[in-house]
Amino acid sequence: MPKISDKGQLMPSSPIRKLAPYAVAARARGIKVFPLNIGQPDLPTPPAFWERLSNLDMSVLAYAPSDGLPAYKTKWVEYYNRLGADIKSADVLVTSGASEALAIGMMACLDPGDEIIIPEPLYANYIGFATASGVEIKPVTTTIDDGFALPPMQSLVNLIGPRTKAILICNPNNPTGYLYNRQELETLRHLVLRYDLFLFVDEVYREFVYDGREHISVLTLEGLEKNALVFDSISKRFSACGARIGVLISRNREVMETAMKFAQARLSPPSLGQLAGEPLFDLPPSYYAEILQEYDERRQYLVNRLQAMEGVRCPLPGGAFYAIVELPVDDTDRFCQWLLESFDLNGKTLMMAPASGFYSSDELGHNQARVAYVLKKEDLAQAMDCLEAGLAAYPGRTYAAARRESFNPS
Amino acid sequence: MPKISDKGQLMPSSPIRKLAPYAVAARARGIKVFPLNIGQPDLPTPPAFWERLSNLDMSVLAYAPSDGLPAYKTKWVEYYNRLGADIKSADVLVTSGASEALAIGMMACLDPGDEIIIPEPLYANYIGFATASGVEIKPVTTTIDDGFALPPMQSLVNLIGPRTKAILICNPNNPTGYLYNRQELETLRHLVLRYDLFLFVDEVYREFVYDGREHISVLTLEGLEKNALVFDSISKRFSACGARIGVLISRNREVMETAMKFAQARLSPPSLGQLAGEPLFDLPPSYYAEILQEYDERRQYLVNRLQAMEGVRCPLPGGAFYAIVELPVDDTDRFCQWLLESFDLNGKTLMMAPASGFYSSDELGHNQARVAYVLKKEDLAQAMDCLEAGLAAYPGRTYAAARRESFNPS
Numbered sequence: 001m002p003k004i005s006d007k008g009q010l011m012p013s014s015p016i017r018k019l020a021p022y023a024v025a026a027r028a029r030g031i032k033v034f035p036l037n038i039g040q041p042d043l044p045t046p047p048a049f050w051e052r053l054s055n056l057d058m059s060v061l062a063y064a065p066s067d068g069l070p071a072y073k074t075k076w077v078e079y080y081n082r083l084g085a086d087i088k089s090a091d092v093l094v095t096s097g098a099s100e101a102l103a104i105g106m107m108a109c110l111d112p113g114d115e116i117i118i119p120e121p122l123y124a125n126y127i128g129f130a131t132a133s134g135v136e137i138k139p140v141t142t143t144i145d146d147g148f149a150l151p152p153m154q155s156l157v158n159l160i161g162p163r164t165k166a167i168l169i170c171n172p173n174n175p176t177g178y179l180y181n182r183q184e185l186e187t188l189r190h191l192v193l194r195y196d197l198f199l200f201v202d203e204v205y206r207e208f209v210y211d212g213r214e215h216i217s218v219l220t221l222e223g224l225e226k227n228a229l230v231f232d233s234i235s236k237r238f239s240a241c242g243a244r245i246g247v248l249i250s251r252n253r254e255v256m257e258t259a260m261k262f263a264q265a266r267l268s269p270p271s272l273g274q275l276a277g278e279p280l281f282d283l284p285p286s287y288y289a290e291i292l293q294e295y296d297e298r299r300q301y302l303v304n305r306l307q308a309m310e311g312v313r314c315p316l317p318g319g320a321f322y323a324i325v326e327l328p329v330d331d332t333d334r335f336c337q338w339l340l341e342s343f344d345l346n347g348k349t350l351m352m353a354p355a356s357g358f359y360s361s362d363e364l365g366h367n368q369a370r371v372a373y374v375l376k377k378e379d380l381a382q383a384m385d386c387l388e389a390g391l392a393a394y395p396g397r398t399y400a401a402a403r404r405e406s407f408n409p410s
Numbered sequence: 411m412p413k414i415s416d417k418g419q420l421m422p423s424s425p426i427r428k429l430a431p432y433a434v435a436a437r438a439r440g441i442k443v444f445p446l447n448i449g450q451p452d453l454p455t456p457p458a459f460w461e462r463l464s465n466l467d468m469s470v471l472a473y474a475p476s477d478g479l480p481a482y483k484t485k486w487v488e489y490y491n492r493l494g495a496d497i498k499s500a501d502v503l504v505t506s507g508a509s510e511a512l513a514i515g516m517m518a519c520l521d522p523g524d525e526i527i528i529p530e531p532l533y534a535n536y537i538g539f540a541t542a543s544g545v546e547i548k549p550v551t552t553t554i555d556d557g558f559a560l561p562p563m564q565s566l567v568n569l570i571g572p573r574t575k576a577i578l579i580c581n582p583n584n585p586t587g588y589l590y591n592r593q594e595l596e597t598l599r600h601l602v603l604r605y606d607l608f609l610f611v612d613e614v615y616r617e618f619v620y621d622g623r624e625h626i627s628v629l630t631l632e633g634l635e636k637n638a639l640v641f642d643s644i645s646k647r648f649s650a651c652g653a654r655i656g657v658l659i660s661r662n663r664e665v666m667e668t669a670m671k672f673a674q675a676r677l678s679p680p681s682l683g684q685l686a687g688e689p690l691f692d693l694p695p696s697y698y699a700e701i702l703q704e705y706d707e708r709r710q711y712l713v714n715r716l717q718a719m720e721g722v723r724c725p726l727p728g729g730a731f732y733a734i735v736e737l738p739v740d741d742t743d744r745f746c747q748w749l750l751e752s753f754d755l756n757g758k759t760l761m762m763a764p765a766s767g768f769y770s771s772d773e774l775g776h777n778q779a780r781v782a783y784v785l786k787k788e789d790l791a792q793a794m795d796c797l798e799a800g801l802a803a804y805p806g807r808t809y810a811a812a813r814r815e816s817f818n819p820s
Contacts (some may be wrong), residue, residue, distance in 0.1 A: 001634065001636040001662075002519070002575065002576075002602075002606050002607055002637060003666060004518055004664050005517065005519055005520055005521045005524070006519060006521050007521055007522075008517065008518045008519070008671070008672075009668070011668065011671040011672060011675075012467075012628070012671065012673065013671055014504045014671075014674035014675065016475070016674075017674050019478060020475075028632065037471070040472055041470070043470070044469040044470055045469065045470055045471045049471070050466070053463055053552070053682070054463070055618060056460070058427045059454040059455065059653040060452065060454055060455055060649055061459070061649070062450055062651055062652050063450055063651040063652055064652060065430075067423070070675065078513070096506045096510075096654065096676070096680070097538040097676065098677040098679060099675065099677055100506075100676060103676070105677075107415065107417060107418065107542055108414055108415060108418045109412070109414055109415055109418070110415055111417055111520055112417075112544060114415070119633075125674075125675045125676075125677070128675030129675060132517055132675065134522060135546070139777040144804045150618060165412065166412075167414045191788045196411070196412050197412055226411040227412060229412075232486065239470055239471070240471045240764045241472055241678070242472050242473055242474060242678065242680065242681030242682065243471055243680065243681070243682065244654075244678065244680040246678070250698055252411075253416050253679035254791070255414060258414045258415075258418035258419070258421065259418075259774070260723075261421040261422065261423055261424075261538070262418075262421060262538070262542060264424035264538070265421075265424065265508060265509070265538025265539060265542065266506070266507065266509040266513070266535075267507060267509055267535070267651075268651070268652065268654065269654070269684065270506070270653065270654040270680040271653070271654075271681065272652065272653065272683065273682065278680075281527075291454060300510055321590075397519070404523065
């Protein structure tokens with residue numbers, strides 16, 4: 001029998017989706033499962049999307065140009081230039097989700113054996129794309145004690161070697177919810193210019209920024225025309241994950257010409273998502289304000305509930321709709337599976353993403369999980385009830401175990 | 411300035427799309443350009459597709475499962491099992507077009523430095539996917555003299571070395587239109603079993619088979635459960651290229667589990683194309699018969715016209731909607747560009763894909779082009795008029811030059 005590739009063996013399973021079969025089994029037993037594992041917003045896709053979809057006046061659903069439909073690209077250009085960037089249509093490549101934008105950006109800039117520095121915990125699929133490209137991730141670990149802020153510059157400098165080609169951040173961050181501030185971005189700007197590196201920034205959660213803070217797009221930083229690549233998507237801000245429409249943006253001509261060759265090999269991004277997605281860029285500011293308020297209320301509710309649980313830690317995230325939570329359990333992979341296999345509270349339970357898959361370092365994250373607050377508050381409330389009861393009942397609870405020991409020292 | 415990757419520099423431009431800027435310029439000058447360069451069918455996408463799209467009863471366009479929507483996967487299973495295959499839902503992975511299926515299949519089975527044998531001329535994007543994966547193509551050259559039939563088994567055996575992992579064919583073939591017969595498929599079956607190789611078969615043109623011949627899916631050949639991977643798509647048979655919906659099919663469990671890890675990294679295939687594509691599988695046999703008849707008429711018309719031109723050779727294709735045509739010119743890259751830049755017949759010209767990009771061997775294909783008969787007969791007729799007049803007028807015409815020489819031997 002012919003053998004699969006070494007690369008395929010190295011490829012990690014998704015920590016976000018690997019528990020899905022246990023959720024399917026739980027649902028088959030009649031259990032209601034609250035999906036806090038995945039960044040799938042529950043808010044409706046705006047009506048303008050569905051209306052356009054019902055009124056497409058065409059008879060042939062043709063390929064789009066490899067770099068996307070011109071009218072749709074113009075919408076992205078206008079959107080970014082309103083934020084203070086200075087881009088033109090040739091700087092934009094439309095892709096099958098930000099996922100493909102990242103895969104293409106990585107292939108265009110890095111060869112097998114090259115290194116990319118990424119703060120961890122990191123979005124698990126970065127490990128997937130790096131493995132697919134033979135690229136090595138050099139993680140710089142951020143900690144829950146610091147709220148997952150960027151470590152001092154020297155920690156990054158220490159990781160830069162002859163094969164280092166790029167630094168990648170997700171801002172606001174998936175999975176931590178951390179929002180990078182201007183000083184941190186200036187640090188990164190300094191580093192990539194000093195060491196001649198690419199700066200990859202995943203900005204898909206840009207619109208989700210709380211407490212009146214400002215999101216700073218890397219495209220608005222000066223002097224990074226040759227260095228910066230931005231990855232973005234309509235999935236989260238327009239609740240249109242299934243459209244699979246993202247973009248790669250860079251003002252580096254050579255990068256974009258190279259990316260275009262990879263884009264041509266796969267012919268075209270999906271046409272329907274571009275056509276129906278176009279009117280979404282004309283939504284009024286009130287659209288963004290409303291979804292922001294909704295997520296903000298969920299965020300505060302979720303974190304308040306988590307912080308009130310014994311032995312649980314969770315910094316208040318500044319952006320996105322994720323939080324990394326530290327749990328008083330022996331192992332979150334086991335605990336999250338146990339919640340689906342062996343636990344329910346009045347016929348209900350929750351699914352979280354164990355954080356070990358969000359660390360490139362094997363030994364980290366085993367007492368953390370990622371929670372996505374993509375459910376309405378009533379559901380979040382029930383999910384938190386389940387978590388609280390689950391923690392009390394879980395045999396591998398370390399906090400309770402420690403307390404029991406102290407009760408019974410023999 | 412940071413450097414792009416070596417891989418990015420090696421990546422070829424698409425021979426199908428690289429002349430597009432010249433076509434844009436010609437159209438800007440008011441010239442009508444007949445696009446025979448690209449396999450974009452002009453036939454309408456079936457009404458059932460648009461109807462489903464207008465009646466999607468959902469409020470959130472969510473991610474699909476990484477392997478596709480279950481109901482949609484079932485349609486593919488039924489379709490293949492009607493052809494005599496014996497597959498189940500777990501053997502099917504839904505992808506963003508057959509392009510992504512090929513990219514994932516290659517990554518799951520081959521490592522950088524591994525070799526894949528492909529008859530050439532070959533679909534140009536195979537070179538793209540191989541370059542992206544660091545895989546080396548070992549071409550086995552087929553010739554216009556033999557109508558692009560598979561060369562004798564020994565030619566293939568000679569190419570098999572310690573790094574050979576797979577043989578890839580496109581059946582019916584893009585770009586030659588060649589339809590592989592049972593004996594050729596048995597030869598391949600024997601080889602992959604004898605040498606423990608994967609057999610990759612791109613069957614996206616399966617429904618386009620002429621003169622009452624039979625298409626044999628590799629999934630119906632015995633004993634290849636562990637070896638065969640099939641790539642398919644709704645793009646061509648349902649004229650829905652922009653939906654970007656393909657599939658990877660294999661009964662090799664390890665291959666599918668590995669492919670699933672790559673699929674999870676990009677989250678999900680487009681949801682809309684799956685939802686709207688589902689009813690297309692229920693179209694009656696008359697749908698296929700009608701489009702087949704339409705393409706058959708075009709095929710016969712096109713090849714008759716080509717064969718009647720002085721110095722032009724074109725074997726009658728047995729399938730798909732492409733033909734490789736040999737032209738009496740110095741260089742088809744130059745000629746095809748010249749047709750767009752410097753020629754018109756009553757304000758009209760045509761675009762073809764120079765065949766050099768369909769050969770992995772640098773020195774081949776320079777007197778050939780690929781034509782796609784995806785236009786209605788009236789347009790094909792005008793395109794052939796343009797070609798005929800273009801050949802007569804082209805300064806680099808070798809046939810005319812030879813004739814002039816014989817008139818004026820000094």
